[in-house]
């Protein structure tokens with residue numbers, strides 16, 4: 001790893017912003033669409049409402065809104081970006097990469113651009129990839145965006161899935177940060193034997209779009225909630241334990257937890273295992289539902305803006321998702337806004 | 339009371355946030371101890387870990403009362 005003097009190069013977040021579509025869909029709105037109830041959704045998931053993109057809004061549109069604000073937050077101009085990574089499960093098209101559409105709109109003419117697919121874990125995966133580029137000296141400024149329009153891949157007649165997800169985007173700018181701040185460790189994991197616990201079968205090379213595929217509803221998300229739940233609670237524990245171990249820290253060192261926002265029950269389980277009171281755990285699943293790759297930046301931004309995360313705090317981001325995948329990341333927070 | 343009962347009781351108290359006195363053999367997880375389906379999933383996972391067991395979903399679905407869990411674990415130890 002390249003060193004400057006004695007100092008190891010560390011990557012960290014130096015800009016952050018989010019965007020959510022205007023339209024709010026509440027649990028009582030859902031009650032009119034499928035056989036469900038506000039009580040059931042709140043008790044099992046903690047979700048009260050979610051955002052829904054407009055018909056003409058696609059993932060790159062949300063990503064663009066978040067990115068412009070994140071670049072402004074970082075004080076970075078588009079032509080300074082070396083690399084754009086978009087983490088998404090709902091790209092504008094199968095190809096080209098949504099990151100390329102974003103690159104063009106931003107005018108980031110010096111940037112490489114690609115999409116990264118790792119389910120809801122994609123954001124942590126992408127920040128981890130970005131930090132490797134910075135630490136290796138192959139990029140100085142990376143834009144990472146988690147953006148989703150999940151409401152367009154839901155079956156609005158399937159109460160098992162449609163109540164859970166929402167749309168949104170979050171963008172971060174990654175650069176080298178000074179001193180002992182920045183990303184201290186990350187860990188990525190996968191268990192492909194669980195691929196069919198959460199997936200969208202249609203539209204790829206296995207089941208290309210056809211009238212028959214549409215008739216069978218293969219263009220919609222399918223999920224075995226029970227299996228994903230079990231994987232998720234284990235993944236939260238394992239992801240956090242691994243990044244702590246890699247950073248040479250222990251559970252008592254954690255100041256703040258940013259868990260993937262899929263279900264309050266999974267978040268509470270993780271907090272309990274880590275002995276963290278809920279005021280040191282980011283929660284916004286009540287207002288956005290599961291926004292997949294946007295969930296962690298959305299939660300991080302709220303925690304920052306409300307002053308819950310301070311310079312030097314040990315912050316863990318941890319998540320899980322389709323793949324199945326999981327990941328953790330541990331940062332010593334660098335207060336770039338100071 | 340058996341050693342298994344005491345360990346199971348401790349886990350139920352921890353997972354469901356109930357009082358130890360409420361954890362009786364004839365107590366139903368849902369009706370008496372206020373568990374919902376996700377509480378039961380978490381409980382089964384905690385028991386699997388504590389007793390180093392695999393409890394398949396088909397079996398888990400049949401378990402309704404505290405006594406049934408104890409019996410299930412004792413039979414497999």
Ligand SMILES: CC(C)(COP(=O)(O)OP(=O)(O)OC[C@H]1O[C@@H](n2cnc3c(N)ncnc32)[C@H](O)[C@@H]1OP(=O)(O)O)[C@@H](O)C(=O)NCCC(=O)NCCS
Pocket residue numbers: 035036037040041044045120159160163198223224225226227228229232262263290320321322375376
């Ligand atoms: C989805 C989840 C909340 C379901 O909870 P669960 O306890 O496993 O629920 P089940 O599927 O067993 O359903 C329990 C009952 O509620 C019903 N139900 C399911 N969805 C419902 C809804 N939206 N409204 C009302 N009732 C519903 C079921 O039909 C079932 O009824 P039954 O007992 O009469 O058969 C839970 O499994 C979960 O959160 N899993 C993780 C999902 C996730 O995070 N995915 C994204 C990962 S990135």
